[in-house]
Amino acid sequence: MKNVFLVLLVALLSFSNNAQEDSGPKKVYQFEIKQEIGAPIWRTTKMAMEEAHEIGADLIFINMNTYGGAVDAADSIRTKILQSKIPVYVLIQNNAASAGALISIACDSIFMQPGSTIGAATVVDQSGEPVPDKYQSYMRKKMRATAEENGRDPDIAEGMVDPDKEIEGLSEKGKVITLTVTEAIEYGFCDGEFQSMAEVLTHSGFGEYEVVKQRLNTTDKIIGWLINPAISGVLILVIFGGIYFELQSPGLGFPIVAALAAATLYFAPLYLEGLAENWEILLFISGLILIAIELFVIPGFGVAGIAGIALTVTALSLAMVGNVGFDFSPVDTSVLVRSFLISAIASSVSVAGSILLAVKLFQTNAFSTLVLNAVQNKAEGYTSASSENAALIGSEGVAYTDMMPSGKVEVNDRVYDAASETGFIEKGQKVKVTDYTGSNLKVRLL
Secondary structure, eight states: OHHHHHHHHHHHHHHHHHHHHHHSOEEEEEEEEOSOBSHHHHHHHHHHHHHHHHTTOSEEEEEEEEOOBOHHHHHHHHHHHHTOSSOEEEEEEEEEETHHHHHHHHSSEEEEOTTOEEEOOOOBOTTSOBOOHHHHHHHHHHHHHHHHHTTOOHHHHHHTTOTTOOBTTTBOTTSOOEEEHHHHHHTTSOSOBOSSHHHHHHHTTOOSEEEEEOOOOHHHHHHHHHTSHHHHHHHHHHHHHHHHHHHTSSSSOHHHHHHHHHHHHHHHHHHHTTOSOHHHHHHHHHHHHHHHHHHHTSSSSOHHHHHHHHHHHHHHHHTTSOOBTTBOTTSOHHHHHHHHHHHHHHHHHHHHHHHHHHHHGGGSHHHHTTSOOOOOOGGGTOOOSHHHHHHHTTOEEEESSOBSSEEEEEETTEEEEEEESSSOBOTTOEEEEEEEETTEEEEEEO
């Protein structure tokens, strides 16, 4: 009898707890994917999923409208959704193309607003042209595996990437699959056509619920902006542009300060997001040290400078990818190649642009006032060193100081201000006078 009483007591308490749980409103965590899929969207999605689990949400609801984006970011989001212990619904509000389709198929339920479409997941480059088949193959298998995981037709999912995939009654060979709302419902890629989240939850029998929306603070928005690949490319431009201008001028000045500031803005958000490892930052610092040694200790530009630039480019590239320590196995090769291309192209454009800027800057109206253009004619009583400097054209001498590119030269036992036309010239090297501007000679290395 005692045992029966205990069993009844436990059952009563369990029923009471369940009744209390059921009586309260359910929590629905809502966030949006309405931008190009990339590092910023992956970051906000990860934050949203983690917050939803922390508050004990009963459902995660995504409002989506995107034309796609980076495959690596989409795959990370897809994996996060598939691993979620909380059901994930998505409401497609017009578009779920390419990477957006992959993310949508990963969700437990897909709903679409009238007039929306899902599909067209062929991987393309920046110009919109399809990339080589090895990348298409990766996306095909990801789409297929994701569809299989959630009980959707894997052939249709694969056909959203592969134009050679023919689905009878739906698509013909040579065209990738894009589904309308009606087609998506018919083929199991949409669970209903609704206008809003409220309609979806009513249809799903959710009852009473409270909505918790993702709120991004200013810091989150700044970090999301800084980790955008386009902004990363601009920061790399500033880094290498600053280094180049510093190499062309004596001492420490504004260019190196700008380069260091850009490096800080580049690495700080990546470090906070767990992308940049400690050793990658040390690699970058080592590169800067080698460049500094080349700049201030070793005349000219040789092994140390080249090694320094190589280290900085490598560090900037590796900081973009999600390796764990020295383990790069989680990183797709295409992602690694893309990060190196971004760094290499940005650094090359930066140096080329800096050279062009150095030549053209003072020819512009904005900076022409910084240059003395007045002519001091002899007829007006001016007696400058022009005639003497003109007579020195063709003369040979030596660099009296290091020239980077400005400095002093010694010609005919006299010291003159001069500027090198051939970049850095080490003190003591032979030079030849080619021209003059005012009281400054122009020389080149013999």
